[in-house]
Amino acid sequence: MRLQIDVVKTQGNFTLQAAASVEGRRTGIFGQSGCGKSTLVHLISGLLQPDRGEIVLDDLTLFSSVKKISLPPEQRRIAIVFQQAMLFPHLGVKANLLYGYKRCNTANRRIDPQAIIDVLQLEPLMKRGVNRLSGGERQRVALGRAVLSNPRLLLMDEPLSALDDALRFQIIPYLKSVSAEFGIPYLFISHSVLEMQLMTDRILVMKEGKITEETTPDQLARNRMAGSQTGYINLLTLKNPVMESGLYRYPWGTGELLISNGQPGESSLFELTSRDIILFKQHPEAISARNLLECTVRELFRSDGRVGVVLAVHNETLVAEIVRSAAEELDITEGSTLFAAIKASSFRRLN
Amino acid sequence: MLLLTPEDIQAILLSLKVALTATILSLPLGFATAWLMVFRSFRGKMLLEVLVNLPLTLPPVVIGYFLLLMLGRNGWAGKFLDAWGIQIVFTWKAAVIASAAVGFPLLVRSIRLGMESIDRQLIQASRSLGARWFDTLLTVVLPLSIRGILAGSSLMFARSLGEFGATIIVAGNIPGLTQTIPLAIYDYASSPSSTMMALSLCIVAVAISVLVLFLHEMLGRNLEKKESL
Known part of the structure; x- marks a missing residue:
């Protein structure tokens, strides 16, 4: 996965001005809350339009103000895993899982639903209503739903922040294995150095609406050793x-x-x-x-x-x-x- | 005991027919209007808001009079429809339009409340999973605002049953043709000898209203049950 981004977006009195080019399957975006991470997620997925600039994923231009290109979200094939699972409450587990799969072009369908159900151990949940799932189960279904839409890129927007510690470390292996097994690159967004160490190879650090550095998880942990409450x-x-x-x-x-x-x-x-x-x-x-x-x-x-x-x-x-x-x-x-x-x-x- | 003349029965049936038609016809437009107001930002949104809510504050008689001017022989809509051989004023169709105009804000308000409670991220999730906006509208927004739609429909149906002021002006009070329950009660009420007749119709009106509310509650509970599965 190669993502080239150079965009400007002003919302109220906050301006995001991000320029970066990253390559790799496991990329992180690190920053404190309010630094513009979520805005960046929206811009990449097409849920928000930049004021100007360009976003290119691999060889496909997703947005370009110069070339007047702006693909709608449904054509970008970028799935999002939100902080809250955001399962459709009126649909069952199965219908939720298959929501994106059904809308995916047959030619692009590489992932078999049963394979995902096995990897994420969803079989026992299939007959249940989504409102009867625990937080961790919901997040697993949400992950399965995102992956089954056969995306080019998976955007994980603080997918672990709403979970308690025990659950968090239960979910991490799933996140990793799904991406590795089905070859889907991801952008992992978080404010936790530990999650960055566990989930990513390269990291873009964001601060006040700008991408300030590109680094590795180890370097990030070292830089933040003295300032952090937990050290390295x-x-x-x-x-x-x-x-x-x-x-x-x-x-x-x-x-x-x-x-x-x-x-x-x-x-x-x-x-x-x-x-x-x-x-x-x-x-x-x-x-x-x-x-x-x-x-x-x-x-x-x-x-x-x-x-x-x-x-x-x-x-x-x-x-x-x-x-x-x-x-x-x-x-x-x-x-x-x-x-x-x-x-x-x-x-x-x-x- | 109920004293109902054949005309009364006609009035009851007509009332139901008018209220049902007005509600069904308004539903798609009400849904679209609510959607525009909740999910879109555009110029003149405030104006639309005021226009939609205007019938709530205007006296129904005023609405009826405007409708009469518009749909009458010399009105712009009336002329247009006349050319097609369609006569609206003083028919049951006029009663439908009057009911629709008066009940519309109630319908839109309820659907809007339903839509506003939908988490925006659900819509974003749907879009990012490959659904076009219209697909999202049908598969996420519509099912998740179904309670609002239901509440709005019941409210509008009940309001239409009681419509008087606008109806009497634009549809008249013709027994067997445009006379609905409220108009029939109005007729009976003006002659002292028909107290029992008026009361009988009142009881019918109460019964229908109670029934509508019960039905509304039951459907609402069913939905709740389904959601907690």
């Missing part, structure tokens, strides 16, 4: 733990991690904030933290008053965060060896 979030996917005196011992890279809130069997996703890693210059003899890892400093980066320390450990990478004076005191430089202590309870399981 390390994400770890771990599986097959062994129970050991009340803790879970997970294989990780070439080593192991002890985690208190694990779960047996299937893979689990854990987050570990950069602030929960304590660094030692020498090996501390006795320590209550259950994980003490010998690691090498691969890279140092600055984020406001803080220093991010990128650690190479067990063939894996962790980012720790320290204040600048600590970095000077410990005399941390690239290549130096450190010991990282992490409490078993610092790992938060996300799913």
Whole structure:
């Protein structure tokens, strides 16, 4: 997917002036609320018209004020997954799912409804009315409905914001697998750095109606480390733990991690904030933290008053965060060896 | 006990026929007007709003008089229709037009309320899923404003049953031809000996109104049940 956009749109006293060109299947648009993300979604999908400019998706001009082109939304084949599921309340689950599919040109129908029903595990919901679904179920149906319209591009406009944490991490694998399995590129819009890390490869950052930078999820997380309440979030996917005196011992890279809130069997996703890693210059003899890892400093980066320390450990990478004076005191430089202590309870399981 | 003469029965049937025809004919126009007012922005929207609501505030007699001027032999619409051999004034068709004019704002108001409660994102979802605007209108807007349409229709039907002022001017009060229930009651009320007759018709009017309201409630509940499935 290649999206070229260069538009101006004024609404009241807010002006959106966005110019960017992105390529890739998993693109994010990041920004705080009110920065114009939703307006941009409307402009791309054709629900709003730019005052002037041009929007080109792959080889198709969706809008051009110079060439006087403006495709109506139904011809753009860009489906939206909204924050609220927005299922049609007067239709059943099945009719909702097939709404876009029925309106899709037979030549463009690549995705089989049954395949989506299987991937999203919708079979048990098929006979139910849409008003009897839970928040997560509704969002799954909405996702299925969008994908079944066989879109060129999927716009996910804060699709997880209305869900609580537990549900959010249940839905994420569905979002990813649907796009990967059926080869549909998406634009993922959100104000959450964590969601950006989980869902995207490239990110456009928006601020006050403008696209201010193009970056990667990791770079975004690093830049926002000091300012964010949670620091840099390390994400770890771990599986097959062994129970050991009340803790879970997970294989990780070439080593192991002890985690208190694990779960047996299937893979689990854990987050570990950069602030929960304590660094030692020498090996501390006795320590209550259950994980003490010998690691090498691969890279140092600055984020406001803080220093991010990128650690190479067990063939894996962790980012720790320290204040600048600590970095000077410990005399941390690239290549130096450190010991990282992490409490078993610092790992938060996300799913 | 009910005392109904054959003329009274004719008046009752005529009332039902006029109210039903007026409601059915107004529905598509009412739906379109409500849609324009809710979903479109255009120049002269305020003027349309005032025009649609005008019959609510105008005395029905005034509406009837304007209709008479317009549809009469010398009126512009009357002349046009006369050329086609169509006679409106002092027929039951005039009663339909009078009822439609008076009841129209009520119909539009209710449909509008229904439409305004539709989440715009549902419409956007429909469009982005490949539906043209007319498709969206039929498959999303229409079914989701059905309660408003139902409420508006019942209101308009009931209002048409009671139409008096505009009807008597433009359709007259011809027994068996243009005499509806209110007009018949008016006739009876002017002679002291017909109190029982007037009362009988009043009871019929009450019965029809109650029936319409019941029907409206029942349909509304059915819809509610269906929605919560």
